[in-house]
Amino acid sequence: MQAIVDQSGIKYYVVTLNVNGGSYTKIVRANTLLVNALREELDLTGTKKGCELGDCGACTVLLDGKPVNSCLVLAVEADGREITTIEGLDKEGKLDKLQESFIENTAIQCGYCTPGMILSGKALLESNPNPTEHEVRRAIAGNLCRCTGYVNIVKAIMAAADKQ
Amino acid sequence: MYLPDFEYYAPATLAEACELLAKLGPKAKVLAGGTDVLSKMKQEQLSLEALVSIKKLDELTEIKSNGKGVVIGARATHNSLIDAPALQEKYPSICNAAKQMANNQIRNTGTVGGNCVNAVPSADLPPLFIALGAEVKLVGTSGERVVPLEDFFTGPNETVIKPDEILTEFIFKDQPFTGSNYLKFSLRRSGALAVAGVATAVVMDGDVCKEARIVMGAVAPTPLRAKEAEEILKGQKVTDELLEEAGNRAAAECKPISDLRGSEEYRRDLVRVLTKRSLRKSISEGHV
Numbered sequence: 001m002q003a004i005v006d007q008s009g010i011k012y013y014v015v016t017l018n019v020n021g022g023s024y025t026k027i028v029r030a031n032t033l034l035v036n037a038l039r040e041e042l043d044l045t046g047t048k049k050g051c052e053l054g055d056c057g058a059c060t061v062l063l064d065g066k067p068v069n070s071c072l073v074l075a076v077e078a079d080g081r082e083i084t085t086i087e088g089l090d091k092e093g094k095l096d097k098l099q100e101s102f103i104e105n106t107a108i109q110c111g112y113c114t115p116g117m118i119l120s121g122k123a124l125l126e127s128n129p130n131p132t133e134h135e136v137r138r139a140i141a142g143n144l145c146r147c148t149g150y151v152n153i154v155k156a157i158m159a160a161a162d163k164q
Numbered sequence: 165m166y167l168p169d170f171e172y173y174a175p176a177t178l179a180e181a182c183e184l185l186a187k188l189g190p191k192a193k194v195l196a197g198g199t200d201v202l203s204k205m206k207q208e209q210l211s212l213e214a215l216v217s218i219k220k221l222d223e224l225t226e227i228k229s230n231g232k233g234v235v236i237g238a239r240a241t242h243n244s245l246i247d248a249p250a251l252q253e254k255y256p257s258i259c260n261a262a263k264q265m266a267n268n269q270i271r272n273t274g275t276v277g278g279n280c281v282n283a284v285p286s287a288d289l290p291p292l293f294i295a296l297g298a299e300v301k302l303v304g305t306s307g308e309r310v311v312p313l314e315d316f317f318t319g320p321n322e323t324v325i326k327p328d329e330i331l332t333e334f335i336f337k338d339q340p341f342t343g344s345n346y347l348k349f350s351l352r353r354s355g356a357l358a359v360a361g362v363a364t365a366v367v368m369d370g371d372v373c374k375e376a377r378i379v380m381g382a383v384a385p386t387p388l389r390a391k392e393a394e395e396i397l398k399g400q401k402v403t404d405e406l407l408e409e410a411g412n413r414a415a416a417e418c419k420p421i422s423d424l425r426g427s428e429e430y431r432r433d434l435v436r437v438l439t440k441r442s443l444r445k446s447i448s449e450g451h452v
């Protein structure tokens with residue numbers, strides 16, 4: 001990872017962010033958080049910010065296939081790794097089964113938690129195609145929803161599993 | 165919420181990392197998963213000039229059996245503990261302790277080393293690790309040393325680790341323990357720190373308890389062994405009354421504070437109940 005120092009002595013790093021199948025070279029600071037690099041450098045504003053302390057899961061992205069809170073990951077630490085955001089789930093304009101299931105089951109109200117919820121659900125279904133309700137609830141325990149009461153979210157993930 | 169400025173390093177070798185830490189001094193710290201250090205920096209609870217990332221030291225993520233016991237690399241994440249065949253085989257109790265931690269996202273980033281060096285009294289792994297006799301390997305510029313985890317903690321957020329040292333691994337030498345577990349009480353099932361936690365490990369011979377270790381978390385400045393309660397059990401035939409007595413003794417030995425998660429009295433009572441329950445499980449269910 002190359003470092004650059006500008007005229008005023010501020011240090012920048014050249015990072016390669018592999019996001020949703022594309023590879024992007026960006027210039028970030030040591031203290032640039034992954035969530036801010038995604039939102040501000042790559043314009044991928046589907047990834048939300050809530051608590052910014054690891055509690056709410058609004059900023060969930062998949063890092064090498066695993067859900068993490070992008071508010072607690074430095075952009076420089078994600079250099080060269082595979083990142084999936086909510087924008088990366090549809091294929092050729094067609095929504096992912098899980099996204100459709102969220103719509104069909106009215107699992108979305110304000111929608112703020114939805115990108116994180118769907119990514120947590122997606123990672124679960126990738127590793128465990130037939131989860132129990134308990135396993136679904138455990139997988140989304142780090143994603144807080146202030147609107148739905150979770151019932152339809154759990155239903156949507158279970159229904160998507162049944163359809164696979 | 166933005167992070168203040170700092171210098172960032174990602175050395176390629178352990179030796180380089182130690183040299184960097186030695187050069188930078190106490191204003192620099194190791195960056196492992198960052199779940200603790202970055203949230204503290206955001207909240208201005210910690211001010212640092214540099215972070216030395218250990219992300220390139222992949223050898224620190226290994227979890228393996230080596231004939232003499234089990235070794236867990238300091239950079240292993242909590243979720244990797246849950247999935248590790250070596251632990252599922254020997255100490256499923258460690259997998260189950262990790263399952264009770266944080267939430268999935270944090271378990272994918274947070275590391276075992278961070279959980280200990282952090283030295284938060286409520287940290288979930290140290291009680292069970294101490295009960296199972298874990299030692300930690302600390303590597304610095306002047307060589308390496310091995311310290312029992314029991315002697316590692318010196319106070320809240322304080323350990324014996326020197327500024328140039330990196331915790332590289334946890335060593336669990338084979339021991340005669342027949343059962344162990346960690347029980348945690350928290351205000352929610354997920355993403356909540358322990359109000360109190362108790363780990364036990366026992367050596368049973370029929371219905372006689374030859375040895376017991378009881379380690380309490382979140383009820384003293386550091387994880388604390390209930391040594392008097394352990395003595396009560398040693399060499400005795402296990403009865404309900406004996407477990408009751410051990411629970412009462414552990415409750416008397418702990419030194420909890422009152423805070424927003426629970427009062428001193430409440431914590432003592434939790435220790436009494438958790439000690440009894442944890443012992444009963446260790447005695448009759450093995451490493452769970």
Ligand SMILES: Cc1cc2nc3c(=O)[nH]c(=O)nc-3n(C[C@H](O)[C@H](O)[C@H](O)COP(=O)(O)OP(=O)(O)OC[C@H]3O[C@@H](n4cnc5c(N)ncnc54)[C@H](O)[C@@H]3O)c2cc1C
Pocket residue numbers: 053054055193194195196197198199200201202203238239264265266267270273274275276277278279280281282286287288289325329330331332355356357358
């Ligand atoms: C939402 C949330 C929930 C949480 N829930 C729990 C919970 O239920 N139980 C629990 O116990 N904890 C919990 N935590 C705390 C934290 O996530 C864990 O303690 C985690 O294991 C810290 O590891 P890390 O790799 O992220 O540490 P970091 O933040 O990277 O580091 C923590 C400290 O340890 C030092 N350090 C790390 N690794 C090393 C090393 N190898 N050598 C030397 N120094 C090192 C760092 O310099 C720093 O001072 C939670 C945190 C959050 C944000």
Ligand code: FES
Pocket residue numbers: 048049050051052053054055056057058059060069070071072
């Ligand atoms: S914004 Fe990252 S967990 Fe809340």
Ligand code: FES
Pocket residue numbers: 107108109110111112113114144145146147148
């Ligand atoms: S739909 Fe509004 S927070 Fe979940």
